[in-house]
Amino acid sequence: MARRVRIGEADAIVIGAGLAGLVATAELAAKGKHVILLEQEPEQSLGGQAFWSLGGLFLVDSPEQRRMRIRDSVELAWQDWEGTAGFDREEDHWPRKWAEAYVNFAAGEKRSWLHEQGVRFFPVVGWAERGGYGATGPGNSVPRFHVTWGTGPGIIQPFVNLVRDAAARGLVALRFRHRVNELIVTNGAVTGARGDVLEPSDVDRGVKSTANIVGDFEVSADAVIVTSGGIGANHELVRKNWPARLGQPPRRMLSGVPDHVDGRMIGISESAGASVINRDRMWHYVEGITNWNSIWTNHGIRILPGPSSLWLDATGKRLPVPLYPGFDTLGTLAHIMKTGHEHTWFILTQKIIEKEFALSGSEQNPDLTGRSVRGVLGRAGGGAPAPVRAFMERGADFIVERELGNLVRRMKALTPDAPLDIAQVEREVTARDREMDNPFTKDLQIAALRGARSYLGDKLIRVAKPHKLLDPDAGPLIAVRLHVLTRKTLGGLETDLSSRVLRDDGEPFPGLYAAGEVAGFGGGGMHGYRALEGTFLGGCIFSGRAAGRAAAETI
Numbered sequence: 155m156a157r158r159v160r161i162g163e164a165d166a167i168v169i170g171a172g173l174a175g176l177v178a179t180a181e182l183a184a185k186g187k188h189v190i191l192l193e194q195e196p197e198q199s200l201g202g203q204a205f206w207s208l209g210g211l212f213l214v215d216s217p218e219q220r221r222m223r224i225r226d227s228v229e230l231a232w233q234d235w236e237g238t239a240g241f242d243r244e245e246d247h248w249p250r251k252w253a254e255a256y257v258n259f260a261a262g263e264k265r266s267w268l269h270e271q272g273v274r275f276f277p278v279v280g281w282a283e284r285g286g287y288g289a290t291g292p293g294n295s296v297p298r299f300h301v302t303w304g305t306g307p308g309i310i311q312p313f314v315n316l317v318r319d320a321a322a323r324g325l326v327a328l329r330f331r332h333r334v335n336e337l338i339v340t341n342g343a344v345t346g347a348r349g350d351v352l353e354p355s356d357v358d359r360g361v362k363s364t365a366n367i368v369g370d371f372e373v374s375a376d377a378v379i380v381t382s383g384g385i386g387a388n389h390e391l392v393r394k395n396w397p398a399r400l401g402q403p404p405r406r407m408l409s410g411v412p413d414h415v416d417g418r419m420i421g422i423s424e425s426a427g428a429s430v431i432n433r434d435r436m437w438h439y440v441e442g443i444t445n446w447n448s449i450w451t452n453h454g455i456r457i458l459p460g461p462s463s464l465w466l467d468a469t470g471k472r473l474p475v476p477l478y479p480g481f482d483t484l485g486t487l488a489h490i491m492k493t494g495h496e497h498t499w500f501i502l503t504q505k506i507i508e509k510e511f512a513l514s515g516s517e518q519n520p521d522l523t524g525r526s527v528r529g530v531l532g533r534a535g536g537g538a539p540a541p542v543r544a545f546m547e548r549g550a551d552f553i554v555e556r557e558l559g560n561l562v563r564r565m566k567a568l569t570p571d572a573p574l575d576i577a578q579v580e581r582e583v584t585a586r587d588r589e590m591d592n593p594f595t596k597d598l599q600i601a602a603l604r605g606a607r608s609y610l611g612d613k614l615i616r617v618a619k620p621h622k623l624l625d626p627d628a629g630p631l632i633a634v635r636l637h638v639l640t641r642k643t644l645g646g647l648e649t650d651l652s653s654r655v656l657r658d659d660g661e662p663f664p665g666l667y668a669a670g671e672v673a674g675f676g677g678g679g680m681h682g683y684r685a686l687e688g689t690f691l692g693g694c695i696f697s698g699r700a701a702g703r704a705a706a707e708t709i
C-alpha cells in the first residue's frame with residue numbers, strides 16, 4: 155500500500171488512550187478545546203490497562219471504611235505513604251509533592267468526584283499491603299482498597315462516555331492505529347508528534363496486534379500530553395532498569411500487562427529533551443500464576459492472597475517474618491531473588507482457597523465486573539469462585555492432593571531443577587500446625603491471622619478461620635507454584651504539580667505534559683520505592699485531570 159503523510163492540527167494532542175489519556179482528553183474537551191487522541195492499538199482496546207484492572211482504589215476515611223468500623227485519617231494515610239515510599243533522593247522533590255497532593259485527594263475530593271461521574275464501590279473494603287514492620291514502616295495500617303462496582307470497565311466507562319460524546323460534538327478526533335515515534339520540537343517547545351499509521355487490526359481486546367506500517371502522520375498542537383503507560387511488557391527494559399537492591403533480575407517473568415505496555419514513549423520523550431527519573435523503581439508481584447487461558451503474550455495472573463497460606467521458597471524453607479501473603483510485595487521479591495531461585499510455593503487448604511484467593515483482573519471477577527449482586531453474594535456461600543476453580547483444574551502451577559507426602563512429591567516433580575527438600579516442607583507444615591493448639595502463639599503469621607479477623611471485612615470474606623493445614627476436614631491440600639509477574643512502573647517523566655514535563659535543568663519543557671504511569675503517576679514517581687495498592691488508577695485520574703486542566707489553561 156502507498157505511504158501517505160497525514161497532517162492534522164488541534165489545540166492539544168494526547169498520546170495514549172488509557173485511563174490517564176481519557177481523563178486528560180475529557181478535561182480538555184470540557185473546556186471546549188479540540189483534541190487529537192492518538193492510540194497505537196485498535197479501537198477495541200480503548201481504555202488500555204485499566205479495562206483489565208480490578209478497579210481497586212485507595213481512599214482515605216471513606217463512608218465505606220466508616221461503615222466497616224475502620225478509623226482512618228489523612229494523617230494516618232500520610233504516615234503510611236511516607237513509610238512505604240521511603241523518599242530519599244534529591245529527585246524526589248516533585249514525587250513527594252505529588253504524593254502529598256494525592257493523599258489529600260484520596261482523603262478529600264476523590265470519592266465524591268468519582269461518584270459524580272457515576273462510579274460506585276463494593277461495600278467491603280480490602281486490606282492490601284499490610285506491612286508488618288511497625289507503625290512508621292511500610293504498609294497500610296488499615297484497609298483502604300475500594301473495589302469499583304464493575305471493576306476496570308466500571309472505572310473507565312464514565313471517561314469513555316465523555317470522550318465519545320466530545321467526539322460526536324467534533325471536539326475530539328480519535329485516531330487509532332497511530333503510533334507515535336517522535337515528538338516535534340520547534341524553538342525549544344514541543345509542537346507536535348510524528349509516527350506510523352499501522353494496518354487495521356481486528357484482534358480481540360488486549361491481544362497483541364500487528365505492527366505493519368501502512369502510512370505515516372504528523373500532527374501539531376499547542377500542547378502535547380503523553381499518557382502512554384509504563385514498561386511492564388518490555389522485559390528487556392525491566393531487566394535493564396532492575397535495581398541491585400532487588401537482587402539479580404529474574405530470568406523468567408510472567409507479564410501482568412498487555413503487550414502495548416512497551417515503554418517506548420519514555421525513550422522518545424527523553425530524546426526530545428524530557429527528564430526521566432527513578433527508572434529503577436518498579437512494582438512487580440511475587441504471586442504470579444501462568445494463565446491457562448492467555449490473552450496477551452506470556453500472560454500471568456496475580457493472586458490477591460489472603461494471609462493464611464504457608465509461603466515456602468523453592469527449597470522448602472518458610473519465608474522470614476513478616477513476609478506473609480499480602481504483607482510486603484517488594485520485601486518478598488528482594489528476599490526471593492536472594493534465594494537463588496525465582497519461584498516460591500504457597501501451601502494451603504481447600505478452606506483457605508475458598509475464602510482467601512482472589513485473582514486480580516476484571517475478567518477473573520465476572521460477578522463484580524458484571525455488577526451481579528447475586529454472584530457476589532455467592533462468594534460467601536462456600537466453594538472457590540469459578541475462575542479459581544478453573545485454575546485448580548487447568549492451571550500449570552496448581553497441585554491438589556489429600557495427603558501431604560503426595561503433595562510434596564508432586565511439587566518436587568514439577569520443579570526438577572530446584573532442590574526442594576521434601577522433609578523440610580513436611581517439617582514446616584507440621585511445626586506450623588503445632589502452633590495452633592493454643593489461643594496464643596509465638597508464630598507471628600498465626601497471630602496476624604487472629605488479629606485480622608477482628609476486622610469485619612476480613613472475617614466476612616477474606617481470612618479463613620484459623621485451622622491446621624493437616625486437618626482432613628479443611629482439605630484437600632493445595633500447593634501453588636508462584637512466579638514473578640511484571641506490572642507497574644513507579645518512575646518516569648518528571649512533572650510538576652501541573653503535570654508539565656520538566657527538562658534536565660528542572661525547567662518546564664514548553665508544550666509538553668505527562669500523566670499516568672508514564673509519569674510515575676505524577677512527578678516521576680509519587681510512590682517512591684513501594685506502593686500502598688489501589689493508588690495507580692487514582693494516580694491516572696488525578697494526574698490526567700491535572701494535565702488536561704493545565705494544558706487547557708495555556709492554550
Ligand SMILES: Cc1cc2nc3c(=O)[nH]c(=O)nc-3n(C[C@H](O)[C@H](O)[C@H](O)COP(=O)(O)OP(=O)(O)OC[C@H]3O[C@@H](n4cnc5c(N)ncnc54)[C@H](O)[C@@H]3O)c2cc1C
Pocket residue numbers: 169170171172173174175192193194195201202203204205206207208209210211332333334335381382383384410411412414415416418419514515516642669670671672687688689690691692694
Ligand atoms: C490486570 C491488571 C490489574 C490492575 N489492577 C489495578 C487495581 O486494582 N488498582 C490500581 O490502582 N491499578 C491497577 N492496575 C494498574 C492500572 O490499571 C494501570 O497502572 C493504569 O491503568 C495505567 O494507565 P495509563 O493510562 O497510564 O496507561 P495504559 O493503560 O498503559 O495506556 C497507555 C496507552 O498508550 C498507548 N501507547 C503507548 N505508546 C504509544 C505510542 N508510541 N503511540 C500511540 N499510543 C501509544 C498504549 O497502546 C495504551 O493504550 C492493574 C493493571 C492490570 C494490567
